[in-house]
Amino acid sequence: MAEDWTEALPEAARAYLEGRRLDEVECIIPDLPGIARGKAVPASKFARQDYFHLPDSIFYQTITGEWGEAAGDDGFIEKDMILRPDMDTATAAPWTGDWTLQVIHDAFDRNNEPVPYSPRNVLKRVVQLYRDKGWEPVVAPEMEFFLVARNIDPAKEIQPMMGRSGRPAAARQAYSMTAVDEFGPVIDDIYDFAEAQGFEIDGITQEGGAGQLEINLQHGDPVRLADEVFYFKRLIREAAMRHECYATFMAKPIADEPGSAMHIHHSVLDVKTGENIFVDADGEETAPFQHFIAGLQNHMPSALAVIAPYVNSYRRYVKDHAAPINLEWGRDNRTTGIRVPLSGPKSRRVENRLAGMDCNPYLGIAASLACGYLGLIQQKDPLPEFKGDAYVGEGDIPQVLGQALDLFEEATELHEALGPEFARVYSIVKRAEYEEFLQVISPWEREHLLMNV
Structure with a gap:
C-alpha cells in the first residue's frame, strides 16, 4: 500500500x-x-x-x-x-x-x-446477475431496533430501557416525538457517530414497541447500503452502551411488543437509460414491475431461512403485530408482505416487509434481490392485488426455522442465484444451529410440563 x-x-x-x-x-x-x-x-x-x-x-x-x-x-x-x-x-x-x-x-x-460463502461476495454475485442483464438494482433498507435495559441474565425477560424522564419506555407510541425525546442522549450519539462515519440518516422515528426506533437510509447501491447497515448495527450498540442500555436487533425481543424488521425497498434501473424499469414513458407500471412482485411471491418462502435466520425470527410473524403473515401484495397497505408505497412514477418501488432486523444485511438484501431477479427472468404474473386487511387471511409462510430450511434446501433456482456453494454451507451451519436450539429446555416446558404430564 x-x-x-x-x-x-x-x-x-x-x-x-x-x-x-x-x-x-x-x-x-x-x-x-x-x-x-x-x-x-x-x-x-x-x-x-x-x-x-x-x-x-x-x-x-x-x-x-x-x-x-x-x-x-x-x-x-x-x-x-x-x-x-x-x-x-x-x-x-x-x-x-x-x-x-x-x-x-x-x-x-x-x-x-x-470465497463463495462470504456474505459480501454473495450479494456482489446477485448484483452482477442484474448487471449482466443491463439492470442496476437499487435498494433502501429500514432498520428497526429496541433500546432495552441492561440484561446480563438470559433467564430474565428483556425490559424496556429507562428514558430521560426516569420512567420505562412506553409502548404503542408510534411516531411520538415525546417518545423519541426520551432517548435523546442515545440518539444524539447515533447522529454524531453516523456523521463521523459519513453516513446519511434519512430519519429516526419511534415505532410501536416500547423503546423501539426506526432509522431509514437513503436509497442506493445494494453493497454500499449493506455495508452501512453492517456498520450501523455496531455504532448503534456502541451508542447505547454509553448510556447504560443495550440496543438489540433481535426480531422479537419482548413477547407482547411488535418485532423488528429490516424492510427492503427495491427498484431497478435500465443501465443504458438510467430509467426505472418498473414504469414506462407514460408513468404506467410495466410488466417487469409485475414480474418482480411475482418473483417475491414465488421464491420468498424458500428464501425465508436467509431473511429470518433464527428460531426467534418466526415469533415476529404474528397477526396484527405490524409484521406480515403472508405474501399478498398491495398498494400502500402495511398488512401485506409485499407493499407498493405511495410514490411518483420515477420512484416506483416494491417493499419487502418480511426480512427481520436480525438477518445479515448482505444476505437479506441478496436473497430479496435474488427472488426479484428470478421473477424478472421467469416473467410470471403475481397474484391479484390484495385489497383490505391481509391479516384476515391465512398465513402462507413457514412458521418455524426447520420448515424454512426444508424449503431452502430444495430451492435449486435460488441456489443458482445466491451460489450453490453458499447454499450448501449456509444450510449445514443453520441446521447445526437449529439442532443446538432443540436441545435447550425452555422455561415454558418446565412450568407447564414438569408436574402436569
Missing part, C-alpha cells in the same frame, strides 16, 4: 483524521450472522500490508460459536483466506479511545477467486 494511502480515503474518513495521528485500523469482514470478524493492527503495519489471512472456518460457526460440518472434501483444516481491503469502506470508529479506522475486507481463496 502506498505511503500516502490516507490521502485516498473517503472524505468522511479524511475529515475524521484531519490534524490527528491514526493509531489503529480494524480489518474486518462480516461472517454468516453478520458479526464483524478480523484483526486490529497498528496503522503503520496496515500501511505495509495489501492483505491479511483468516481461516475459512469463520464461515462455519453458528451464532453460539459451535461449528457446522461444512468444510467440504478437504476436511476441517481451516484453510487461510486472503482478505483484501475495500478502501471505499474505510470509516471512523468514533467510540474508541484512540483514533481508529474500520475497513471492510473481501475474501478470496488461494486461486484469487471470491
Whole structure:
C-alpha cells in the first residue's frame, strides 16, 4: 500500500483524521450472522500490508460459536483466506479511545477467486446477475431496533430501557416525538457517530414497541447500503452502551411488543437509460414491475431461512403485530408482505416487509434481490392485488426455522442465484444451529410440563 494511502480515503474518513495521528485500523469482514470478524493492527503495519489471512472456518460457526460440518472434501483444516481491503469502506470508529479506522475486507481463496460463502461476495454475485442483464438494482433498507435495559441474565425477560424522564419506555407510541425525546442522549450519539462515519440518516422515528426506533437510509447501491447497515448495527450498540442500555436487533425481543424488521425497498434501473424499469414513458407500471412482485411471491418462502435466520425470527410473524403473515401484495397497505408505497412514477418501488432486523444485511438484501431477479427472468404474473386487511387471511409462510430450511434446501433456482456453494454451507451451519436450539429446555416446558404430564 502506498505511503500516502490516507490521502485516498473517503472524505468522511479524511475529515475524521484531519490534524490527528491514526493509531489503529480494524480489518474486518462480516461472517454468516453478520458479526464483524478480523484483526486490529497498528496503522503503520496496515500501511505495509495489501492483505491479511483468516481461516475459512469463520464461515462455519453458528451464532453460539459451535461449528457446522461444512468444510467440504478437504476436511476441517481451516484453510487461510486472503482478505483484501475495500478502501471505499474505510470509516471512523468514533467510540474508541484512540483514533481508529474500520475497513471492510473481501475474501478470496488461494486461486484469487471470491470465497463463495462470504456474505459480501454473495450479494456482489446477485448484483452482477442484474448487471449482466443491463439492470442496476437499487435498494433502501429500514432498520428497526429496541433500546432495552441492561440484561446480563438470559433467564430474565428483556425490559424496556429507562428514558430521560426516569420512567420505562412506553409502548404503542408510534411516531411520538415525546417518545423519541426520551432517548435523546442515545440518539444524539447515533447522529454524531453516523456523521463521523459519513453516513446519511434519512430519519429516526419511534415505532410501536416500547423503546423501539426506526432509522431509514437513503436509497442506493445494494453493497454500499449493506455495508452501512453492517456498520450501523455496531455504532448503534456502541451508542447505547454509553448510556447504560443495550440496543438489540433481535426480531422479537419482548413477547407482547411488535418485532423488528429490516424492510427492503427495491427498484431497478435500465443501465443504458438510467430509467426505472418498473414504469414506462407514460408513468404506467410495466410488466417487469409485475414480474418482480411475482418473483417475491414465488421464491420468498424458500428464501425465508436467509431473511429470518433464527428460531426467534418466526415469533415476529404474528397477526396484527405490524409484521406480515403472508405474501399478498398491495398498494400502500402495511398488512401485506409485499407493499407498493405511495410514490411518483420515477420512484416506483416494491417493499419487502418480511426480512427481520436480525438477518445479515448482505444476505437479506441478496436473497430479496435474488427472488426479484428470478421473477424478472421467469416473467410470471403475481397474484391479484390484495385489497383490505391481509391479516384476515391465512398465513402462507413457514412458521418455524426447520420448515424454512426444508424449503431452502430444495430451492435449486435460488441456489443458482445466491451460489450453490453458499447454499450448501449456509444450510449445514443453520441446521447445526437449529439442532443446538432443540436441545435447550425452555422455561415454558418446565412450568407447564414438569408436574402436569
